[in-house]
Amino acid sequence: MGQAQSNKGHVPSHEELAKQLANKFAEKCFTSLELFSLKDVFRSLADSEQHVRYLKEDTIARFLEIPDIVGASPMLFQMISFIGAFPFLQDAPAVLGLEQMVMVITIMTQRYERVLARGAADRRKLLFKSLAVYDRRFSNMHLEPAVAGTRNNQEQKGVEKNSDQLVDRTPALGFDVDVAGDDEGDVETDDVDELVLAALDSLDYINVFEPRSMFEIHGAMIPADNFRKLIMLLLLAAPLDPQGSLTTYSGRVSGASLDSLRITAECILATFLDVEQSPGIRFQRFNAIIPSLMPFLFNGFTPLFEHFLFSKSLDFHKRNDGSHTKAAILPNLVQPLLTDEGSIMDLNVLSQLSFFIPGSLLFRRLHLLYSGDDDGFSMGSFEAKVFNWRAPTILLVRGNRLPGELDHRSTGPESAYLSTLPPRRFPPGSSDKVERLTFGIYVGQPWKQTHRECFGGEDTLLFQLEPVHDVFHASALNRDYVSFTKPSSSTSQAGISFGCPPPQSTQAYRRSSVVSLGAVSLMIDSSFEFGCLTHDYTSRGGAFQTSVARKFDFQERFEIECLEVWGCGGDEEAKNQAERWAWEAREAEARRRINLGTGDIEADRALLEMAGLIGANRSGGSMG
Structure with missing residues (x-):
């Protein structure tokens, strides 16, 4: 039977149980070569004090090559010192010996899933705790007026709670997200870590320790500045390979690239909180x-911490006689993450996309198909460049917010465009001080002309990258995912839309010149001059779900500055597209060379009919 039954006379200490768990992780989660490398790396890096070997913060930062300018090393060390105490988190911070590093690497690389049947989803709570602080002074700051009023009204009505619910009756009681009922299913009522319980259960000691001895999460928060620095590190580490080096991307932490990295981190941080209103998450x-x-x-933590599993003393190119094979002296060629340059897409945007789109579809696999700056802002150019791509695509559009007063006082193209939108307008989705907006769409199916039905699948994603990171997943309410309709006499609404009803015939909608906007939608006009993102939260969504982060109605109307489309795929997809382009070029050249100057009108007409160029009621090759 288990150890709990066979060792009734002896209750193991925290140290003994942690050692047992580390040994189990080492045996089940690492290969013998990886374990040898970890021990070798640890011996080469460890300091020693009173016969205890351990790793220091600056040692780990140097080994992982964390850029000093990012300032993330203290947060990273805080994390691993906390996780090193697993499963007894109340003993944190831990001295990072070999057994503690086994624990850290197992959890940071998610290898624990090979051993622990339960608790896989609980890693997120563990990471939060490892980054959080527990200072009540921060918890009691910056209470929203509406929330404060709600709490005060409750107290005036005599609302009381039991003493075992850890009530704090101070005037300021935290952030609005702490109010019961504001976020359905968000309020955490159980401090017991499933991951911890799974670990103890795997050792048959789950009944020995009281669950409430685990480290509680009430009152915890991650300081905004700390999380911003960690996001910058994760943006750098997102494309990292297990043996890759952060120094490969040293150009991203200097000059304008560093400024861009900070801006991207700020956009992601803005999803979690307003730094002017709340000090932490x-x-x-x-x-x-x-x-x-x-x-x-x-995900970037996995390759980063797998660095500990590759010892530099292991040289597989070395012969028995001490010489090296030719492969050992070949230069280490690194394929660039982006083979093309875009007006919007850069390495930071690429990393940001990898936070919600698998990196296997992005890094070293994107091809610039269409750029408005290079190919012209027209639907014809868009169609010619994008429609032949037989793999997923990502459309990015960036623009400047149109001020609200244009609705009444402006004339010209802006006024004409605004007159086509429904008169009801929601407030902007972010601070009105921000002017630049960036949106995008991930489309898993090839593009095509829209007639009666939209195209796209349930993997379609509508998202915003700037100034707030947000993602709107496809919904099952309807399938109006993507529409591409060129201007013509048979349609009343032309342009590209996502989440909007398909275009209708002008015969049925001749009276209306107002476009139909979906509950959660992005509309780009046919001239690629203006766009509009709508988020009608009260409607509970349409083709796309409402935002998890912003639970209110908002709308962004903007003038387009850049528009580009990227194809997700490898060399095979690029080859197929090039072949299709070459075939179309040959067909166009053949049509151009048709000799219509022979004087034989009937012969020329027959030739054009066979090519399908004339004869509206005939099939392409009919001579009848």
Whole structure:
């Protein structure tokens, strides 16, 4: 039977149980070569004091090559010192010996899933705790007026709670996300860590320790500045390979690139909180946003901490006689993450996309198909460049917000465009001080002309990158995902839309010149001059779900500055597209060379009919 039954006379200490768990992780989660490398790396890095070997913060930062200018090393060390105490988190911070590093690497690389049947989803709570602080002074700051009024009214009505519910009757009681009922399903009522219980259960000691001895999460928060620095590190580490080096991307932490990195981190941080109103992030908010809007946020930790599993003393190119094979002296060629340059897409945007789109579809696999700056802002150019791509695509559009007073006082193209939108307008989705907006769409199916039905599948994603990171997942309410309609006499609404009803015939809608906007939608006009994103939260969504982060109605109307489309795929997809382009070029050249100057009108007409160029009621090759 288990150890709990066979060792009734001896209750193991925390240290003994942690050692047992580390040994189990080492045996089940690492290969013998990886374990040898980890021990070798630890011996080469460890300091020693009173016969105890351990790793220091600056040692780990140097080994992982964390850029000093990012300032994330203290937060990273805080995390791993906390996780090193697993499963007894109340003993944190831990001295990072070899056994503690086994624990850290197992959890940070998600290898624990090979051993623990339960608790896989609980890693997010563990990461939150490792970053959080527990200072009540911060918890009692910056209470929203509406929330404060709600709480005060409750107290005036004599609302009381039991003493075992940890009530704090001070005037300021935290952030609005802490109010019961504001976020459905977000309020955390159980402090018992499933991951901890799974670990103890795997050792048959789950009944030995009281669950409430686990580290509680009430009152915890992640300081905004700390999380901003960690996001910058995760943006850098997102494309990292297990043996890759952060120094490869040293150009991203200097000059204008560093400024861009900070701006991207700020956009992601804005999803969690308003830094002017709240000093930190609560678990309810953290736990609600990450799985929906950025499920792959922490994926960069896996290759980063797998660096400990590759010892430099292991040289597989070395012969028995001490010489090296030719492969050992070949230069280490690194394929660029982006083979093309875009007006919107850069390495930081690419990393941001990888937080909610698998990196296997992005890094070193994107091809610039269409750029308005290079190919012209027209639907014809868009169609010619994009429609032949037989793999997923990502459309990015950036523009400047149109001020609200244009609705009444402006004339010209802006006024004409605004007159086509429904008169009801929601407030902007972010601070009105911000002017630049960036939106995008991930489309898993090839593009095509829209007639009666839209196209796209349930993997379609509508998202915003700037100034707030947000993702609107496809819904099952309807399938109006993507529409591409060129201007013509048979349609009343032309342009590209996402989440809007398909265009209708002018015969049925001749009276209306107002476009139909979906509950959660993005509309780009046919001239690629203006766009509009609508989020009608009260309607509970349409083709796309409403926002998890912004539970209110908003609308963004903007003048387009840049528009580009990227194809997700490898060399095979690019080859197929090039072949299609070459075939179309040959067909166009053949048509151009048709000799219509022979004087034989009937012969020329027959030739054009066979080519399908004339004869509206005939099939392409009919001579009848």
